[in-house]
Structure formats: structure tokens, C-alpha cells
């Protein structure tokens with residue numbers, strides 16, 4: 001049974017998809033705040049300055065803008081998993097483009113976080129196959145269990161977002177856990193598949209206890225991406241294609 005908060009939020013998403021948007025939409029606009037405005041000084045650390053040079057060396061000097069994605073990645077790692085506007089401005093300066101060029105990239109790719117995220121950033125796949133297989137219920141279970149929306153839980157452990165298809169539709173519904181528990185430089189993206197609302201809560205609680213729950217399918221009847229319950233076709237040894245008897249030609 002869904003809690004009232006989550007149910008209400010879901011209703012809003014369903015009734016007003018344009019205005020309330022998906023969970024990830026709010027990360028794509030900027031409102032100045034004390035820790036995120038163009039006047040907050042930001043520069044690469046001494047340790048990262050050589051890395052910036054190294055990244056730039058991969059591209060022709062007149063195409064520095066091609067380095068925007070790896071530089072944003074480095075920036076996000078340096079800044080604890082998210083990109084304040086002044087950090088994006090610093091990247092724009094390095095690659096000599098207008099800041100808007102960098103904002104466009106950072107807001108397009110959902111692996112870039114435009115606001116603070118939790119140690120575990122839980123990204124629910126919201127695309128059609130996962131939605132048909134119950135991703136809205138997964139999202140509702142998370143919202144209900146954690147009691148947050150586009151913010152981070154008070155203990156800083158969890159935040160929730162939504163991503164588009166993560167290429168794992170065969171085991172829908174699925175979520176990705178962006179795991180920053182080893183620091184933003186050691187973060188990993190872990191797929192959890194064949195989810196149920198009950199199982200997603202169990203995984204969250206395991207993460208809270210510092211465990212590393214097994215990734216991949218959560219359906220014990222499935223091996224990797226194979227059919228649940230075992231193969232129903234191609235049961236025997238594959239037959240080789242018929243060969244011509246060349247001697248008979």
C-alpha cells in the first residue's frame with residue numbers, strides 16, 4: 001500500500017506532467033542560492049590542474065570545447081558529486097566558450113548533477129518498458145520510504161532522481177544507484193534490475209547498513225538477462241549450418 005505522500009506526488013506527476021515534471025526536471029534549472037551562485041569562487045585544485053591539462057591534450061588546441069564532458073566529470077568529482085554554476089563557469093573559461101555552452105551540456109546529461117545529491121543517488125528508470133513493468137510503483141515506494149522528493153535525506157545518505165532508458169529494458173523495471181560512498185572520485189554506477197517495491201526498500205536499507213547488495217537482476221529465477229525460469233527455446237545443442245559436399249560438386 002502506498003503512503004499518502006508518495007501517492008499524492010504520483011498523482012501530481014500523472015495529472016500535471018508538464019508543470020510538475022519528472023523527478024529529474026528540477027535539476028535542470030538554476031536559482032541562485034548562497035552555495036550556488038556565480039559569485040562563489042571556484043577553481044580546480046592543484047591536484048586536478050595537471051589532469052585538466054592532460055584532458056585538454058587529447059584534443060586539437062582549436063577544439064578545446066570537445067573536452068567539455070571529461071572536464072565536467074572531473075569538476076563534479078572535485079565538488080562532491082554535483083556541479084555548482086561557478087564550477088561550470090570555470091570549465092567554460094578553460095575551454096574558452098560562453099558559459100551557456102557548458103550549461104547546455106551539463107543540463108542535457110543526467111549523469112551530471114545540478115544540485116547536491118546523497119551518498120547514494122537513486123535513479124529510477126522512467127522510460128516506457130520500465131514504466132509498463134511498474135517503475136512508477138518503485139518510485140512511489142522510494143518516495144514513501146525515504147520521505148524526500150528532489151532533496152537529500154537529512155542524514156545525507158539518499159536522494160532520488162529519474163533517468164531515461166538505461167539500456168536494461170530486458171530486466172525492467174530497474175534503477176541505478178550512483179554510489180558516492182567511496183568519495184566522489186571513487187563513485188560507481190550500479191544497476192539493480194527486476195525490482196519490486198518491496199525489494200527496492202530492502203536494497204535501500206542494506207545500503208544504509210553499509211552493505212553492498214548484489215547488483216543485477218533481483219529475480220532469483222533469472223540468470224543475468226536470460227528468460228526467468230530458464231530457456232523456452234534453443235534447448236538443444238545448436239546445429240551447424242548445412243555444408244555443401246564439395247567433393248560431390
Ligand code: FES
Nearest residue numbers: 125130165168169
Ligand atoms: S526502459 Fe528502463 S532500462 Fe530501458
